[in-house]
Amino acid sequence: MARERKFSREELYLETKELLLQHGYEGYTFTLLANQLDISRAAIYKYYDNKEELLSEYMLYELTNFLNELKKVSKEKTFSNQFHALFEFIFSDMSLYHLRDIGLQIPKVNKKVAENKKKISKIIVELYTSLQHFIDLGRSEKILREDIPTSLIIGMIFQTVNIPNTEKIPHDDWVKKIKDVICHGIFTE
Amino acid sequence: MARERKFSREELYLETKELLLQHGYEGYTFTLLANQLDISRAAIYKYYDNKEELLSEYMLYELTNFLNELKKVSKEKTFSNQFHALFEFIFSDMSLYHLRDIGLQIPKVNKKVAENKKKISKIIVELYTSLQHFIDLGRSEKILREDIPTSLIIGMIFQTVNIPNTEKIPHDDWVKKIKDVICHGIFTE
DNA sequence: CTTGAAAGTTACACTAGTGTCAATTATTAT
DNA sequence: ATAATAATTGACACTAGTGTAACTTTCAAG
Known part of the structure; x- marks a missing residue:
């Protein structure tokens, strides 16, 4: 009404x-x-009382979506399938990693914002747990190296999304090459 | 006086x-x-007449320094030596890649700023040329893969600097691991 | 068809940053 | 000393963003 x-x-x-x-x-x-x-x-x-409130709520929304997508990915049975699914969805929206940095900048101007930031932290922990499972699976299948820290593997995957494709290589090729480099490196065998 | x-x-x-x-x-x-x-x-x-002028001049200064350091690196004889020298110096100041993004945001508010931006573009071309030589050397020594685009190799090196070391792994170890992953990937052989 | 609640607007006082200029301060060559 | 001059400052008018409150508009339930 x-x-x-x-x-x-x-x-x-x-x-x-x-x-x-x-x-x-x-x-x-x-x-x-x-x-x-x-x-x-x-x-x-x-x-919204101010931009901090709006932005913390927006970040929460964005991260929740991200977590849901990630959960879908983890339904795949093999590590290989999860790996490709993860790339597909990370590359469908390359801005997330950048947004995360922005989220960290929000000052706790009031109770509501503080609460949202707490919720965001919780989601990030969940995200990390989910990714941890993914990495563990890769290790148990003897596909991922044991001697590389988990945070480095995860960081590699999320940071490389942001490499500018200056040579304008077609998107599918580009994604394939990035995957290749992450998996096998830039050196010849 | x-x-x-x-x-x-x-x-x-x-x-x-x-x-x-x-x-x-x-x-x-x-x-x-x-x-x-x-x-x-x-x-x-x-x-300075305004912040755009100051910032474009600052970026010019920062990039010029960077180029000079890079030229020092390219004095090393072998690719391997250049590679390690490059990492040493990139990791001594991890902020450069982030600053570059900021540089792109400066609007050409007057003639001086426009000139500075032109100079910056020139330096970036020089930087790229210098890095291109580095990559070419690696390829001619059969160390770097031929099937990975140059921009991707360069991007990998500069983006990985920004991976947050959340596990607080000692700096030297961390750098070694990153190098390792860039060279050989996250997969077991 | 009217009324009240939610949605939206207009207007105001306030704050923080900008760009300019006349006035002040510190240094040094004479 | 002191005059010349470069460095710095304080004060002013201006702009853009903030947060609030009184108001108007819309719409549907009774």
């Missing part, structure tokens, strides 16, 4: 993502967001 | 680097910089 909303939460999150990647944490403003969504700035304050 | 300067260009660049890494491009302000250097904000305007 009220007026129809001019913007959905999803739309708001979508624009937020764009603006965050474009302007970074400090460059992201409600003024900018309101313009993009074609609403008045004050409307946003009906839902 | 004048008053002594309260801050050197080097000090200014040093603080600029800190602030840039801490606050990002949009969060970097003259107000912040002046406070850090313990001078008045207006003093900065005697040397």
